[in-house]
Structure formats: structure tokens, C-alpha cells
Amino acid sequence: MTTPQRGPATEDTWMFPPLHGWTFDQVKHLELPFDWELVDGVIVARGQASVLHNEVRDGLRDALKAAIVAPYRVLTEQCVRVDDRNTPKPDVIVYDRRKLNLPGCDCIPVHKVTLAVEVVSPGSRQVDRVHKPALFAANKVPYYWRVEMDREQRVAVHEYWLNADTLSYFPAPGHPVHHNKLVTELPFPVENDLDALVDI
Incomplete structure (x- = not known):
């Protein structure tokens, strides 16, 4: 209707x-x-997020904040303005704050987002695996992390990079999936003990 x-x-x-x-x-x-x-x-x-979801989200946010370099900033649950009719809220974003009027900013413009992170929940699998990566790739967000629990109930970070020609993501060469420990150089060097996020 x-x-x-x-x-x-x-x-x-x-x-x-x-x-x-x-x-x-x-x-x-x-x-x-x-x-x-x-x-x-x-x-x-x-949907209502579980405690595990929030622990993993906040742990990754803290790791990104600890490693942050200028001009980037980190936010959780912040709307991203893709266009007038699409304002998704990734679990975590890294964005470039230069030339942003923060007092008048309701959403972060998508062209300012460098990394979008989604922690998959039972009710968000299709959205986080298909819809959101396609949306962010089409709008040239350079990096996307999809975070899930693997079969052994360990945190797994699936790291994707943008193909600028096809506007689609491809698995990060050399380390498409991180288990036990997250170690990456992009968008800046980050290390995080993934097992510690869930006290395994």
C-alpha cells in the first residue's frame, strides 16, 4: 500500500x-x-542484535580505533547516505571526515566511507552477503568486511576489496578469510585477536 x-x-x-x-x-x-x-x-x-553480535562488533570497532590513522574516523550503527532513498546502517564504518560539516551531518555520505563492516546475524544473512556488498561496491566503497561465526564457532572475517572496473568486490588476495587473528594492511594496518572477542 x-x-x-x-x-x-x-x-x-x-x-x-x-x-x-x-x-x-x-x-x-x-x-x-x-x-x-x-x-x-x-x-x-x-532486528534485535545478540550479545555475541555486539561483542564482536565492538571488538572490531575498538581494534580499528586503536589502529586509526588520519584522516579516518570509526563509527558504529551510523547511517550512510547512498542516495535520497537508501540509508543503510553498517555495523561499523571507517570514513574520511575531511570537509564534513559534522554538526549538520545526519548521515555519512557514501563517498566518504572507506570500509563497511557487517556482522552477520541469523536474520541478516541475505542482506549482509548479497544486498549490502552490491550496494557498497556499486557506490565505490573500497573495502567490505563480512563477519560470521564459522563451523567451529570461531569468528571469521571475510575481507573484500573493490574491483574499480566492475564495481564488485573480490576476496582480498592472500588473506580472503581471517581466523584466530585479523591481520591486514588496508585500509590501514590492523591486528586483532579474533578468538579473544568471544573468549575462546
């Missing part, structure tokens, strides 16, 4: 987007009782 409404969404109308979908400016003011993303103009609820 859609609504002909062209003004801002309200707490009573957000679930009935206009024919071409809501824009972020029409919905950014909403105070909804759940966390959400805007996907193709539709407000999509984000």
Missing part, C-alpha cells in the same frame, strides 16, 4: 510510503520504537 502524501512521514503514515518511496529527509525526524534503515524508500526495521 502506498500513500499520495508528499510531506514528511509521521508515526501514523511511515508504513505507507509514497509511490516512489520515502526520501531520507521525509523520515529522518521520526521517533519510532525500533531501529531502522531506509531501503529503496521503505523503512525497514533492524
Whole structure:
């Protein structure tokens, strides 16, 4: 169902987007009782994250913050403005803060994002494995990490680099999947004890 409404969404109308979908400016003011993303103009609820998910997310955030070099910064659960109708919220992003007016910034513009990290949950497998990497690659985000638990219930970080010609990701040469310890040079040198994230 859609609504002909062209003004801002309200707490009573957000679930009935206009024919071409809501824009972020029409919905950014909403105070909804759940966390959400805007996907193709539709407000999509984000699932409740588990303690394990949040421990892994925060551990990777802390490792990135400890290794950060100028001009980069790290944020969690921050919306990324791909276009007016798509504002996904990766679990972690590394972004370039230069020339950003932070007081007036609701979302980080996608062209400022250097790395997007998604920690896969049972309800987000398809989105994190297919939809989001395709979206970020098409918008030239250089690096994407997909984080999952492997068969032995260890943290596995799947590291992808952007092919600028095809605008698609390919597994990082030499270390496509990190087990036990994350060691990478891009987007800057980072090391992290992955087993310690879940106390294995």
C-alpha cells in the first residue's frame, strides 16, 4: 500500500510510503520504537542484535580505533547516505571526515566511507552477503568486511576489496578469510585477536 502524501512521514503514515518511496529527509525526524534503515524508500526495521553480535562488533570497532590513522574516523550503527532513498546502517564504518560539516551531518555520505563492516546475524544473512556488498561496491566503497561465526564457532572475517572496473568486490588476495587473528594492511594496518572477542 502506498500513500499520495508528499510531506514528511509521521508515526501514523511511515508504513505507507509514497509511490516512489520515502526520501531520507521525509523520515529522518521520526521517533519510532525500533531501529531502522531506509531501503529503496521503505523503512525497514533492524532486528534485535545478540550479545555475541555486539561483542564482536565492538571488538572490531575498538581494534580499528586503536589502529586509526588520519584522516579516518570509526563509527558504529551510523547511517550512510547512498542516495535520497537508501540509508543503510553498517555495523561499523571507517570514513574520511575531511570537509564534513559534522554538526549538520545526519548521515555519512557514501563517498566518504572507506570500509563497511557487517556482522552477520541469523536474520541478516541475505542482506549482509548479497544486498549490502552490491550496494557498497556499486557506490565505490573500497573495502567490505563480512563477519560470521564459522563451523567451529570461531569468528571469521571475510575481507573484500573493490574491483574499480566492475564495481564488485573480490576476496582480498592472500588473506580472503581471517581466523584466530585479523591481520591486514588496508585500509590501514590492523591486528586483532579474533578468538579473544568471544573468549575462546
